[in-house]
Amino acid sequence: MNERFVGLISGTSADGIDAALVTFDPDGRLAEAPLTLTLPYPTALRRSLIQCMRRDAALPLDRLGQLDQQVGLAFSAATLTLLEEAKLSPSAIHAIGSHGQTLFHAPDAGLPHTLQIGDPNQIAAGTGIPVVADFRRADMVAGGQGAPLAPGLHAALWRCSGITRAVINLGGIANVTTLPGDPGQAVTAYDSGPANCLLDLWHSRHRGGPVDTDGEWARTGKPVASLLSAMLADSYFSRPAPKSTGREYFDGQWLDSHLGAHLSPLPPEDVQATLLALTIETVAQAIETTAAKEAYVCGGGAHNSALLQGLRMRMPGVSIAATDTLGLPADDVEAVAFAWLAMRHTRQQAGNLPSVTGARYAAILGGRYLPPISASDPG
Ligand SMILES: Nc1ncnc2c1ncn2[C@@H]1O[C@H](COP(=O)(O)OP(=O)(O)O)[C@@H](O)[C@H]1O
């Protein structure tokens, strides 16, 4: 029987909640095109979240508790809006998969940890639908990075015998999945480095709003070779996979330390062009080590035409298109991935790929949070 799930995520950009209504068939394939929406966070909430993600943020515990509830309420409201648009009642949904909002991700700490907020109890109570949440920690306990988790969906939907494909997710952070054409080879994926997080940060500082729409501003600058090579010398880029990162590492402090080391002040548009070049170079290096001849782009950065043009110029031998051409719009992939992970959980199937995260075993990811009895069982 087909089952409907809702996937919810706000990524490292903290730009808003992506929600997807997805119907899976018994084999775990998409039975129809997902219905999706993005609800921007209220400006004040976004600002608070971004402040809390700073590595030097001193976040009082009561503030953390409040944000956890605020994000839970916002995720619940996003689900209700999605259901209204779909004209479906909560009883038509098998479960919600909620990633929540990452505030901190430290997979390489002595005792690895990761923190996603957005109380799933709030979502279950607000919608009347069971919620699966806390997807990353079981993988970390198994010795994995807890990330990336979307490659399971990429493999399920798009792995193709005989053709090695790459999927490039350009969120706040960029990650690259390789789907080998040889069925005997394992899927690999890792965070290649920053994508939009530093572009957004630098644009906010100099131009007000967070988004350098279509990379227009970056196009007016010229990459600074010495700054680019200093950034590329960061040990994160040369470290072997498995690896994952976040905006607690590629943050204002990271950028300022590189700019501070530069002898003369640089025109801000040249810095933006250099940050764009950094994403292009690190993504290209991640793809170059594979045999991929086809790459599919998703995430908000897929709308940045300067970024796409740069990737195409840097990798002339690789055909690059948005995941839309595979049937799933670039903006929808991550939310669909969390619906997929909820589906895997309810069917008692593993969600992580040990070849990706480095976990010692494949694990059923997430915990289940139930709505009030009266909501789930009207009888
Ligand atoms: N038209 C556009 N031009 C440039 N960048 C864009 C555009 N649309 C979206 N983005 C970028 O995409 C980001 C959001 O992408 P998203 O995939 O939601 O990231 P995350 O998963 O980190 O939330 C925005 O912060 C912005 O930087």
Ligand SMILES: [Mg+2]
């Ligand atoms: Mg987002």
